Amino acid sequence: MLEIANLSVSYGRVRALDGVEIAIKGAGALHGIIGPNGAGKSTLLDVVTGRRSPSGGAVRYRGKDVTRKSVAWRRRHGMARSFQRTSIFQDLTVREQLTLIARHLGDDRLGDVIEVMNLGDCLDEKAGRIAYGVQRRVDVALALIGRPELLLMDEPGAGLSAEETLNLFLHLRDLVRDRGMAAVVVEHDVDAVFACCDVVTVLDLGRHLATGAPAEIRADARVIAAYLGSAA
Amino acid sequence: MRAHGVIALLIANSLALASLLIMLSSGLALIYGLRDVINFGHGALYMLGAYLGYSIALIGGFWTALVVSPLLLALLGIALEYLVLRPLRGRSHIEVALVTLGLGIILGQALIFVYGGEARGVDAPPALAGSVRMFGLSYPLYRIFLIAMGLGSCTALALWLRFSTSGLYVRAVSQDPSVARMMGVNADRLSLLVTSLSAAFAGVAGVLAGPYLSVDPGMDVTMIVNCLIIVVIGGTGSIAGAIIAALLFGFVQVAGSVFLPDLAALAPYVLLFVVLLIAPRGIGRGRAPA
Amino acid sequence: MSGGTTTRVDARGGSLFAGSASVRALVYVALAALLFGFGAIAPTHLASEFVLRIGAGGLLLGMLALSVAFLMSQAGLVVLGAASVYGGVGYLFAIAMSKWDLSPTAALLFAFCTVIAYAAVLGALIVRTNPLAFMMLTLAAGEMISHSVMLEGLRDYTSGADGLVVTFKGAVFGMTAADFANATQFWPIAWSAAWILGFAAFAVRRSRFGAILRAIQENEERMRFSGFGTYLPRLAAFVFVNAIADVCGLLHVLNSGFVSPESLGLSVSTNALVAALVGGVANSTGPIAGGVLFAFAQDQFGAHGFTQLLTGLAVVVFIVLLPRGVIGGLIEGARRRSVLSSKRRRTA
Numbered sequence: 001m002l003e004i005a006n007l008s009v010s011y012g013r014v015r016a017l018d019g020v021e022i023a024i025k026g027a028g029a030l031h032g033i034i035g036p037n038g039a040g041k042s043t044l045l046d047v048v049t050g051r052r053s054p055s056g057g058a059v060r061y062r063g064k065d066v067t068r069k070s071v072a073w074r075r076r077h078g079m080a081r082s083f084q085r086t087s088i089f090q091d092l093t094v095r096e097q098l099t100l101i102a103r104h105l106g107d108d109r110l111g112d113v114i115e116v117m118n119l120g121d122c123l124d125e126k127a128g129r130i131a132y133g134v135q136r137r138v139d140v141a142l143a144l145i146g147r148p149e150l151l152l153m154d155e156p157g158a159g160l161s162a163e164e165t166l167n168l169f170l171h172l173r174d175l176v177r178d179r180g181m182a183a184v185v186v187e188h189d190v191d192a193v194f195a196c197c198d199v200v201t202v203l204d205l206g207r208h209l210a211t212g213a214p215a216e217i218r219a220d221a222r223v224i225a226a227y228l229g230s231a232a
Numbered sequence: 233m234r235a236h237g238v239i240a241l242l243i244a245n246s247l248a249l250a251s252l253l254i255m256l257s258s259g260l261a262l263i264y265g266l267r268d269v270i271n272f273g274h275g276a277l278y279m280l281g282a283y284l285g286y287s288i289a290l291i292g293g294f295w296t297a298l299v300v301s302p303l304l305l306a307l308l309g310i311a312l313e314y315l316v317l318r319p320l321r322g323r324s325h326i327e328v329a330l331v332t333l334g335l336g337i338i339l340g341q342a343l344i345f346v347y348g349g350e351a352r353g354v355d356a357p358p359a360l361a362g363s364v365r366m367f368g369l370s371y372p373l374y375r376i377f378l379i380a381m382g383l384g385s386c387t388a389l390a391l392w393l394r395f396s397t398s399g400l401y402v403r404a405v406s407q408d409p410s411v412a413r414m415m416g417v418n419a420d421r422l423s424l425l426v427t428s429l430s431a432a433f434a435g436v437a438g439v440l441a442g443p444y445l446s447v448d449p450g451m452d453v454t455m456i457v458n459c460l461i462i463v464v465i466g467g468t469g470s471i472a473g474a475i476i477a478a479l480l481f482g483f484v485q486v487a488g489s490v491f492l493p494d495l496a497a498l499a500p501y502v503l504l505f506v507v508l509l510i511a512p513r514g515i516g517r518g519r520a521p522a
Numbered sequence: 523m524s525g526g527t528t529t530r531v532d533a534r535g536g537s538l539f540a541g542s543a544s545v546r547a548l549v550y551v552a553l554a555a556l557l558f559g560f561g562a563i564a565p566t567h568l569a570s571e572f573v574l575r576i577g578a579g580g581l582l583l584g585m586l587a588l589s590v591a592f593l594m595s596q597a598g599l600v601v602l603g604a605a606s607v608y609g610g611v612g613y614l615f616a617i618a619m620s621k622w623d624l625s626p627t628a629a630l631l632f633a634f635c636t637v638i639a640y641a642a643v644l645g646a647l648i649v650r651t652n653p654l655a656f657m658m659l660t661l662a663a664g665e666m667i668s669h670s671v672m673l674e675g676l677r678d679y680t681s682g683a684d685g686l687v688v689t690f691k692g693a694v695f696g697m698t699a700a701d702f703a704n705a706t707q708f709w710p711i712a713w714s715a716a717w718i719l720g721f722a723a724f725a726v727r728r729s730r731f732g733a734i735l736r737a738i739q740e741n742e743e744r745m746r747f748s749g750f751g752t753y754l755p756r757l758a759a760f761v762f763v764n765a766i767a768d769v770c771g772l773l774h775v776l777n778s779g780f781v782s783p784e785s786l787g788l789s790v791s792t793n794a795l796v797a798a799l800v801g802g803v804a805n806s807t808g809p810i811a812g813g814v815l816f817a818f819a820q821d822q823f824g825a826h827g828f829t830q831l832l833t834g835l836a837v838v839v840f841i842v843l844l845p846r847g848v849i850g851g852l853i854e855g856a857r858r859r860s861v862l863s864s865k866r867r868r869t870a
Contacts (some may be wrong), residue, residue, distance in 0.1 A: 075749035087744045089737055100733055101748040142748060181782070268628065270654055320842070324599055327841050328558055330795070333602075334837030341831040457665045460658040468655055476796055494675035501666040505647060508659075512650050 001025060001150055002048065007057035009043050009206075011091030016043040016107045018056070018206040027149070027180045030173050032197035032214075034190055036227060039203040041186040042084065043153050048184075049081045050074050061150070076105065080148035081154060084155040086139045094119055094138055097127065098145065105146030116175060117141040144175075151176070151183040157192060165189045169196040190227075194218060202226065209210075237369050242486055244366075248444065250377040250482030251382020254475055255437040256455060257462040258389055259430025261474040264267060265406030266423045267317055268325045270463070273336030275456025276343075277431050281305050281438025282447045283343050286352050289442070294357035302435035307433025312425045340452045349449050354442030374443055385433065386475060393471070398425060406469060461500055465507045466516045473516015559716055562710040574705040576817050581712040582774050584813020585719050586790075587797035589766040591809040592723050594798065596732060597759050598739040599649075600657045601709065603664025604794045607767040609785030610667050611637045612775030616688040617679050626690040634768055641764035642757070649756040661788070668786035685782025688775055702776040715773055719766050720806035727806075735759055792833050793820075799840040 002024040005011045009017040017040045024031050033041050046052040048059055050071040061079060089097045098119075101108045114120055117137045122130050128136055136156070143151060156172070157165030169185075169192045176183045187193050193200060194214045202209040202217060204226040210217055217223055256278055263271050271277075281301050288297035316335065320328045355361070356374040363370040393399040401422055404412040413419065445451070462481050466473030481500055488499030507515065586604050607690070614633035618624045624632060627756045647660040677743060680686065689699050701707045726732050738745050738752045739832040745752050775781055784790075793816065801812025823832040 051743075051747075070751075071746040072749050072751050075747055081747055083744075087741060087747070088742050089744065091740050092737065096733070097737070100730075100737060103730070105749055143742065146749070268654075270658065293743070321743075323841075326598070326657065327845070329654060329657065329840050330600065331729050331838055333792070334834045337830055337834030337837070341828055341834060345828070394815055453665075461662050464651075464655050464658055464662070468652070494673060497669040498666060499675060501662065501669075504659075504662060508651075512647075 001062065001200065002051070002184075003058075003060040004044070004048065005058045005060065007044070007047060007054050007059070008024035009040070009047060009052065010055045015206050016040045017047070017054070020077075020206070020208045022201055022208060022211060024150075024182055024184060027182050028177050028197070029182060029198040030169075030176050030196060031182070031184045032200045033184060033203060034188075034193050034200060035187045035203035035209070038205065040206040041203055042154060042205070045152050045184070045186055049079065049152060052220065075146075075148075077147075078149035079152070080143040080146070080150070081152040082140045082143045082154065082156060084158050086132070086135045088127045088138050088142060091126060093122040093124050093126055094130070098123075098141060101142060101145045107146045109147075110145065113141050113144045130149060135166070136160070136221075139219065145180075147179070149181050151181055153183065153185045155186055155188055155200065157189050158186060162189065162191070165192045166195060169193070172196070238490075240366065240373070241369060242483075242490060244371060244375065246479070246482035246486040247379045247382065248482075249485060250479045251378050251385075251479055252441055253438045253458060253462055253478035254382055255385055255433045255440075257459040257466070257474045257478050258386075258471055259433045260459055260463050261466065261469055261471045262402065262426045262430055263423075264463070264469045265471070266402065266419060266426055267328075269317065269328045269332070270325075270460070270468075271312075271430075272329055272333035272456060272460075272491070273312075273339065274332075274430075274434060274459060275452035275454075276336035276339040277305060277308065277434040278441070278455050279343060279449075279452035280339060281435035282441055283347055283352075283438075285439030286347075286354055286447050289354060289439075294354075294439075295442075298436070298439050301439045302432040305435030305438075306428040306432040309428035310424065312431065313427040317416070317423060317427065318420065336452065336456070339390070340449070342383050347449075351446045351448035353446055356443040359461045360443075372492060378440055378444055381436070385436070389471070398422065399438050402426065406471075420426065458500065461504045465504060465514055467514030470514070470516025473514055476515060524851070540748065542645040558713075559745055562713045566706045566709050569707045574709050576821050577814060578705065578709050578712040578777065580814035580817030581810065582770055582813070583793060583797050583817055584778075584801070584810035585716055585773075586767055586794040587801065587809035587813045588719060588723055588806060589763040589770070590794050591801070591803035592727070593759060593763045595803040596727060596735040597756055599756075599760075600795070601660045601763065602657055602766050602788075602791050602795065603660035603662075603667075605786050605790035606664040606667035607637055607641065607764050607861035608771035608774065608790060608794075609781060609783075609787075610640070611768050611771040612688065612781035612785060613671060613680060613686065615772065616686045616776055616781055619688075619690055620686075621679060626692060626694045626757045630694060630772060634772060637768045637771075638761060638765060641761050641768075645757045645760035645764075649760055650753060661791075664786070664788065664791055668783055668788075671783055671786060683783055685780060686783075688779050688781060692850065694776070699776075699779060703779055708777050712773060712777075716771065716810050719769065721808055723766070726805045730758070731755065731758070789830055789833065792830075796833050796836045796840070800836060802846045804846070819863075 002022075004020055004022040004024075007017055007020045008015065008135070011217070035046065038120065043052065047054045050069060050073075054067065054232075057193060058065055060066065061074070061077070066077075092100070098110055098113065102113075107113075116121070117140060119134070119137060119141060122134055122163055127135060130138075137158070140156065143153070152183075153172075156168055165187075166189075169187075172183065172185070173196045173225070185193070185197065194217075197214060199211065200214050200217045201211040202223050209222055209226060210220050212220070237503055256274060260271060260274050263269060284301040284304060285294075285297040289301050292300070305385045316331060317328070320331060356372075360377050362373050364373055364376065365371075365457065393403055401412065401417045405417055405422060409419065441447070441451070458481065462474055462477045463469075465480070466475070466477035481503065484499045484503045485496065488496035492499070524858070569577065578688045586608055590601050590604055593601055611633045614636050615629050618629035618632045619626060623627075644663055648656055648663070651659065670676065672682055673680075674682075692698070694702075697707070697711075702711075734745075734750065734755050738755060742752050764844065771785075773783070794813075797813040798809045799812070800816050801808030801810065803809065820829050821833055823829055
């Protein structure tokens with residue numbers, strides 16, 4: 001589904017990503033990416049979705065090199081993302097923004113998205129007026145329109161309690177399995193990732209540290225060292 | 233005239249023009265860096281500086297004007313900060329820019345009301361009235377003074393930004409306002425400093441422009457358009473970019489008037505659109521507005 | 523919460539019309555037709571030629587303001603170079619007839635299309651920049667056009683500072699040059715054009731394209747992450763508003779029979795901006811009414827020779843104190859009052 005090949009990103013002299021290699025294969029699997037602050041998690045998501053160009057390496061999506069494709073192209077071809085800081089249309093009602101995008105992407109099953117994200121009660125409210133937790137669900141809903149094959153989420157648990165985050169992750173896991181899509185989740189909350197993800201990747205200081213099943217990663221000495229080293 | 237003579241003349245003339253442009257456009261870029269606001273009234277401040285300079289020079293001579301006019305402009309800059317920029321902090325940057333545009337028009341009209349519509353000539357002070365010989369050519373001493381002032385203010389600006397604490401803060405806010413705020417930088421106090429400084433520089437430029445160009449009712453629009461072109465070419469908010477762009481602008485304008493006098497008026501615009509075509513964000517590393 | 527309240531009140535208010543939306547729509551259309559007919563004919567009998575002339579000038583300014591207001595409200599972009607299109611199309615029309623011997627109608631079409639092409643090229647370059655840079659660039663482009671008519675090399679075509687007298691033989695759309703210059707005959711044309719352009723802007727605003735534009739204005743990044751290209755819609759909007767200014771400039775030159783560098787000047791652009799601010803940018807009626815209002819105000823002010831002072835003052839006052847404009851402010855006020863009174867009705 002998604003191959004990240006030898007990807008590097010530099011900000012001036014700082015290397016935010018340094019030769020990262022990750023392959024995300026399975027449909028129906030939730031792939032967690034964790035790492036201490038400054039590991040390059042968000043940068044990785046930005047490069048994969050086309051928000052930032054890499055200084056080296058390639059992103060291959062469904063066997064095709066998409067490194068130079070625009071954000072909009074990637075979205076139209078089934079690669080969607082949600083944002084750490086909710087990015088929705090504050091001045092539009094929830095219904096207006098969902099239908100605007102659904103019509104553009106030719107999705108006639110908007111009801112599913114509304115049901116899955118439990119937005120039925122606030123459809124005619126302006127998005128800027130609803131509670132923050134609901135706004136976060138709108139953000140994910142915008143990404144789910146058009147039945148994306150690959151969903152990338154940047155810290156969906158940001159601003160939520162540990163319990164809420166865990167519930168959200170359980171919900172996401174079911175969603176990903178039901179729809180048979182691949183999902184990548186960048187997350188700060190390590191416990192939720194270990195509890196719900198099928199595969200976990202650890203980044204540290206812009207480098208790929210380890211990828212594997214949650215149990216393996218948990219026992220990996222390098223991972224423990226990285227987290228202890230950053231005192232997280 | 234020998235070829236290298238022409239080239240020397242060309243470079244000297246473009247430096248003279250660029251000197252004025254640097255003083256004005258770096259002020260614009262500084263305010264933009266702090267407040268995300270483009271002061272469309274900057275041309276009117278320059279015009280006010282020129283007319284004040286003209287009046288003061290009639291009474292106390294050119295050198296008095298060169299000191300007093302910038303001081304008065306600095307006071308106006310303080311008023312601008314307290315009466316316009318601070319109260320309108322919560323408004324969109326476009327709205328604030330439009331307000332400065334309106335204030336600039338009002339100021340320009342007020343000057344026309346006081347001084348009338350005719351152009352006024354200002355003589356260079358006696359000490360700078362003559363010419364010097366360079367490369368076998370005679371060159372007006374006043375323009376050399378202008379170049380020295382331009383390079384001097386450029387250097388002073390660079391030293392201030394590089395070595396003083398307030399300069400460091402200005403650079404920090406210009407690069408990332410949110411981080412700078414977290415570090416406890418007081419953007420309001422900096423903005424007061426920068427706004428009054430850039431108004432004072434507009435005053436200096438206005439007084440200096442008197443004997444070099446002329447003092448006339450259209451000078452505000454001409455200059456603000458030139459400065460906006462420079463700021464866009466330089467990359468909005470980049471001070472180094474603005475300085476380089478001003479040099480480039482001066483050269484293109486002067487070279488245009490020498491080689492293609494019929495089309496010289498269009499040279500800056502051609503430069504602008506060529507730069508935009510190649511680098512839509514300008515040549516410097518400006519910050520995108522928040 | 524408050525949204526729910528108002529919808530319920532609206533539904534109850536609607537029952538006065540026997541619950542039929544189509545009856546109400548019919549009433550609105552009939553009222554609009556009446557207003558249109560009345561406005562087109564009555565002033566030509568009631569008002570003096572002097573007032574008609576200022577009124578038509580106000581409508582032209584209002585249409586130009588409409589172009590500024592549309593881009594401001596739908597794309598968050600401010601145009602400071604409307605005059606370059608407004609005056610530029612007049613120059614092209616004059617030059618095409620006098621230098622290239624085109625028939626008046628052909629010259630009209632040529633001028634219109636050339637300006638559209640210019641807007642498309644300019645837009646392609648500048649709509650990718652941020653809104654502040656966009657504003658600076660439209661100002662620069664406007665100054666470029668007004669400098670270019672003054673060029674020595676083009677003096678044969680543009681007559682430099684003297685301007686050009688624009689006359690034509692025969693008829694354009696069934697009207698002679700003298701007809702266009704006649705205030706009584708020109709008023710209904712300007713009035714109809716204002717309605718047509720106003721409705722065009724209204725229709726675009728209400729369309730899906732308008733919704734996409736507003737969404738891009740609000741959150742461009744999310745639009746790209748929702749699969750939308752954001753460049754072409756903005757370019758299309760820029761060309762659309764220039765088409766409005768284009769029509770407006772042609773009407774102006776047909777009416778005045780003269781083009782000069784003043785018609786390209788920054789003051790024309792800022793007047794259009796002020797008219798938009800006076801009327802409010804959020805709908806079509808506002809800017810057009812603002813144009814008429816401003817034209818009459820300027821006539822009063824102009825007696826003292828400081829029309830630009832009025833422009834400057836109006837920009838500051840309307841942005842700082844009345845950001846929705848007179849018309850927008852009135853609508854807002856009326857809405858607030860009706861919500862208040864309906865709330866009172868509900869509690870009673």
